[in-house]
Amino acid sequence: MSESRKAVVLLSGGLDSTTCLAMAKDQGFEVYALSFQYGQRHSHELDCAKRIAQEMGVKKHHIAQIHLDAFGGSALTDSSIEVPKERPLEDMEKEIPVTYVPARNTIFLSFALAWAEVLEASDIFIGVNALDYSVGGDSFVFIKDEHDELHHVPIREFVEDFPRGRYKTLSINRKTWQPEWKKVKAKLRHRVGEKRCYRVHLERGDSIEITEDHSLFTIDERYQLTPIKGEDIDPGIPLIVPMTLEEAHPEKDLEYLDLRGLVGFVNAPLTKTMAREEDGFVYHRSLALPLQFPITDDFLYATGLWLAEGHITKSGQPHFSNTLPEARERVRRAFAPYDGTIKVKENGVDYLVQGGKLLGSLLLFIGFTGKAIDGDKQLPRWFWQLSRQQKETFLAGFWDGDGSRVHNGTATCAQKSSDLLHELVYAFRSLGAYPTYKPMKRQSGHVMRMCSASDFKILAELPLNDIAKKETAEKAAQVKSRDKAKGLWKSEALWKLIQEAEKPAGLATELYNRLGKYDNSVRGQRWHKLRDIELGYLMDTPLGFQMVTAIEEIQEEYMYDLSVQGNENFYANGILAHNSGYPDCRPEYIEAYEKMANLATKNATQDGLTLRIHTPLIQMTKGEIVKTGLALGVDYSITSTCYDPDEDGRACGECDACLLRIKGFRENEQDDPAPYQKKTQG
Numbered sequence: 001m002s003e004s005r006k007a008v009v010l011l012s013g014g015l016d017s018t019t020c021l022a023m024a025k026d027q028g029f030e031v032y033a034l035s036f037q038y039g040q041r042h043s044h045e046l047d048c049a050k051r052i053a054q055e056m057g058v059k060k061h062h063i064a065q066i067h068l069d070a071f072g073g074s075a076l077t078d079s080s081i082e083v084p085k086e087r088p089l090e091d092m093e094k095e096i097p098v099t100y101v102p103a104r105n106t107i108f109l110s111f112a113l114a115w116a117e118v119l120e121a122s123d124i125f126i127g128v129n130a131l132d133y134s135v136g137g138d139s140f141v142f143i144k145d146e147h148d149e150l151h152h153v154p155i156r157e158f159v160e161d162f163p164r165g166r167y168k169t170l171s172i173n174r175k176t177w178q179p180e181w182k183k184v185k186a187k188l189r190h191r192v193g194e195k196r197c198y199r200v201h202l203e204r205g206d207s208i209e210i211t212e213d214h215s216l217f218t219i220d221e222r223y224q225l226t227p228i229k230g231e232d233i234d235p236g237i238p239l240i241v242p243m244t245l246e247e248a249h250p251e252k253d254l255e256y257l258d259l260r261g262l263v264g265f266v267n268a269p270l271t272k273t274m275a276r277e278e279d280g281f282v283y284h285r286s287l288a289l290p291l292q293f294p295i296t297d298d299f300l301y302a303t304g305l306w307l308a309e310g311h312i313t314k315s316g317q318p319h320f321s322n323t324l325p326e327a328r329e330r331v332r333r334a335f336a337p338y339d340g341t342i343k344v345k346e347n348g349v350d351y352l353v354q355g356g357k358l359l360g361s362l363l364l365f366i367g368f369t370g371k372a373i374d375g376d377k378q379l380p381r382w383f384w385q386l387s388r389q390q391k392e393t394f395l396a397g398f399w400d401g402d403g404s405r406v407h408n409g410t411a412t413c414a415q416k417s418s419d420l421l422h423e424l425v426y427a428f429r430s431l432g433a434y435p436t437y438k439p440m441k442r443q444s445g446h447v448m449r450m451c452s453a454s455d456f457k458i459l460a461e462l463p464l465n466d467i468a469k470k471e472t473a474e475k476a477a478q479v480k481s482r483d484k485a486k487g488l489w490k491s492e493a494l495w496k497l498i499q500e501a502e503k504p505a506g507l508a509t510e511l512y513n514r515l516g517k518y519d520n521s522v523r524g525q526r527w528h529k530l531r532d533i534e535l536g537y538l539m540d541t542p543l544g545f546q547m548v549t550a551i552e553e554i555q556e557e558y559m560y561d562l563s564v565q566g567n568e569n570f571y572a573n574g575i576l577a578h579n580s581g582y583p584d585c586r587p588e589y590i591e592a593y594e595k596m597a598n599l600a601t602k603n604a605t606q607d608g609l610t611l612r613i614h615t616p617l618i619q620m621t622k623g624e625i626v627k628t629g630l631a632l633g634v635d636y637s638i639t640s641t642c643y644d645p646d647e648d649g650r651a652c653g654e655c656d657a658c659l660l661r662i663k664g665f666r667e668n669e670q671d672d673p674a675p676y677q678k679k680t681q682g
Contacts, residue, residue: 641657
């Protein structure tokens with residue numbers, strides 16, 4: 001008979017660690033249980049651990065003595081810190097609670113590692129639990145790499161395809177509520193399993209896919225910003241969104257595009273080599289392009305104009321459609337250094353840039369593909385590496401090509417390509433505008449609308465060549481000059497929430513006119529009202545609210561997440577996404593500790609034994625943990641989870657640990673067999 005595999009299991013005497021022990025035994029491990037007297041508030045859980053170890057037949061049970069109470073810093077090790085009681089579940093997720101014991105899991109794992117090395121065991125089990133707060137793979141995130149290059153990519157692509165390195169993402173400081181770039185500690189992919197997933201739609205066209213346990217941000221009945229889980233989000237709830245993305249600009253201009261690889265791109269479909277690279281240039285027949293292709297204002301304007309209505313002909317020539325002489329002149333100047341010439345067609349609208357296939361290949365190579373009519377155009381990736389001034393020039397070309405004049409208080413732009421228009425919404429938000437984005441009603445495609453004074457001001461500041469578009473934007477900005485709405489003021493959802501909380505439905509208030517619509521004349525009252533409800537500090541932040549309009553359940557195999565240093569939130573699809581939880585329960589922490597352990601033990605470095613840290617509960621809800629334990633025959637009546645039991649060991653029924661445990665049993669339609677001071681199971 002082969003020798004049993006040995007495993008050290010961390011056993012606190014609580015529900016999670018007992019379930020973890022049962023799972024280790026079910027997998028055939030010979031269990032060595034390790035518990036700790038670390039100066040915690042009570043010793044009842046250790047009494048439970050002794051009984052559990054005996055009844056579940058562990059090979060050996062050891063209780064280590066350490067003194068974390070010498071440092072304090074936790075309600076579990078410092079009697080002067082009160083244990084929180086009767087908190088709503090959503091309040092438990094706002095921040096790391098005072099029951100967190102600094103470095104406890106790191107210390108526990110180190111003791112387990114020492115014992116495992118003596119036992120020559122290769123496995124450690126720990127019952128940590130950290131739900132996968134996840135978003136859909138198509139959610140766009142802002143990423144800054146170690147070279148300070150900006151990327152706006154689906155989170156799936158960042159997690160799965162970006163090489164290992166040092167990255168930052170746009171996040172919100174929870175103290176100042178200001179945006180900042182923060183380090184990405186880990187990028188994660190989670191298998192959804194049995195979790196429910198939702199697509200949440202907002203009033204201005206934004207949407208995001210989340211798991212039922214992922215949190216976004218809203219405002220509670222006390223007007224405080226608070227996380228809200230996907231399973232609790234309903235239509236009509238206002239969610240926090242960044243109103244501008246002005247942090248998404250590099251400080252310096254992008255000077256050139258790297259054309260290395262263009263030769264292979266040109267030659268690939270050909271039967272013989274036509275292009276060559278020599279002395280820092282790409283040559284094709286009589287044309288030559290520098291490998292470091294300079295980015296001029298004329299080139300940015302021309303490519304923005306092409307993105308609106310242009311395409312590449314079958315003969316490889318860039319094709320434009322526009323009647324503006326000034327725009328045509330800028331296109332000519334953009335390509336003239338490379339022997340490109342303009343040929344206008346008979347209709348006076350369409351024109352080609354002639355000069356051989358190389359110029360068309362250039363546009364294709366740097367990301368300008370598709371046709372507007374086919375709906376497959378996209379914003380080139382390098383757009384987000386442009387400075388603010390460069391972005392304005394590019395977007396001026398696009399708006400001259402496809403944007404409208406301001407008419408009846410609205411400027412619009414329609415595109416069949418929803419992906420392109422979606423990215424353009426973020427592009428304009430990076431300048432300070434806040435356009436809406438919605439499907440067109442009578443035809444395929446999407447439309448972007450700008451309606452506020454701040455939107456028109458941004459349009460007027462673009463270096464447009466269409467004078468009529470520029471003048472109507474300037475005039476509209478002046479007409480709506482009283483509309484100074486920023487941040488919270490832009491959200492009808494927020495004011496409806498405040499109105500409904502203070503007056504019966506249907507009655508007018510000082511915040512709304514009788515139709516319940518935004519009223520510029522009461523702007524002053526709104527300002528004072530924000531001060532009254534202690535939301536005034538948000539007036540100077542880039543945050544606002546959008547109302548949830550619809551929620552649909554979806555099916556996904558994987559969801560994705562970022563762990564962000566310090567803030568634990570990030571921008572996803574223009575919405576503020578939240579992460580929370582104990583820092584030493586996260587999957588990336590366990591992974592990092594396991595790597596360290598395999599570098600620090602004799603068993604691993606000399607004897608070739610690879611240590612594995614098992615976290616079988618890490619993606620389970622409390623209800624799923626209870627269900628698993630019941631299936632394995634765990635006797636939960638002898639476990640202790642409570643942070644503050646009485647002298648007889650009866651649970652208080654009010655602390656966070658008790659409330660979560662009770663919820664887990666309720667989800668399984670079971671009564672919790674543990675003794676309670678209060679009968680709170682219902």
